[in-house]
Amino acid sequence: MTKLIHVAAAAIFNNEGQLLLALRDESQHQGGLWEFPGGKVEASENVRTALARELYEELGIEIDQSATHPLIQVPFHYSDKSVLLDVFRVNCFSGQPYGREGQPLKWVALSELDQYEFPAANKPIVNSLQLPQQIAITPELNLELNPDVYAEYVADVQSSGAQAIMLRAKHLDDPEQLSLYAELSQDLANQGKLLIWNGSVESANKVNVDALHLSSQRLMDLANRAEFSGRYLGASCHNAEQIRKAEQSGVDYITLSPVQRTSSHPDAEPMGWEQFARLTAKCALPVYALGGVTAADLTTCIESGGQGIAGISGFANQAN
């Protein structure tokens, strides 16, 4: 196995919620592309110490470690070297950043990130930054198609912290589910929230669904990411084999379950947070913890390397 070069990098936010990018010099590896500031972790150096040192050396800022949180770890193999990008979200720092090595800097809004060219390893980092931390999955709300019941649910779970809703309504047929999707998505998009449809690539592409979630079975049948034309493609995973398949086919995020025991799947043996952390550390994609988790588990999830939490009951309890 190729040895991974451990790199500490930072998504640094200012008070306006903008993010700091730096332009890599043409002479550097992946030169001419934008990066998240940071650099190599030295032998026997702790990753957070390395991050603080690199950000001081490159930008002249000192970071507040208590406002610095793990974002994502991305192992990536370039043709000439392999890196493990260990990325942190830095919400507080002192000093005014400037390019101490002459590199141009730029503060950008999260929604503008797609306009910048990054090294290939950075794709999951951009996804992680743009994806929300909490996804509420709809329970089977009623047996008949009734958009008002769903609209009410959507309003309720948003007030309980969900920044994205996954429409999962297996009791309805695809045309019914997609008419619900069309009804709810515009409203949510206007509020800057995401609606994800849990369904098939084939049906989603017909009506230009923007965010699609695949069951683990559908993931295993997927040839590659390009089959889906929308912005986000996610998938349910329960083990290392499915995670590998998700990475190989290039999906944008996964859910990993069950983390804890859950009433919707009472017989499924939960993996617990330690196993969640072990599997997530090996995964180059944003990973949502699913199964018996609630907003109270968000910090544990983030510290375990997760993107955030997804669930039915964790949000529905408060919505009822």
Ligand SMILES: Nc1nc2c([nH]c(=O)n2[C@@H]2O[C@H](COP(=O)(O)OP(=O)(O)OP(=O)(O)O)[C@@H](O)[C@H]2O)c(=O)[nH]1
């Ligand atoms: N800092 C940083 N490095 C990245 C990013 N994406 C990415 O693939 N890398 C790769 O990670 C590796 C290490 O980064 P670096 O060149 O900043 O290391 P460094 O600051 O210690 O630089 P030096 O070796 O010139 O002293 C490089 O091969 C670089 O191409 C990113 O967003 N930020």
Ligand SMILES: [Mg+2]
């Ligand atoms: Mg650097």
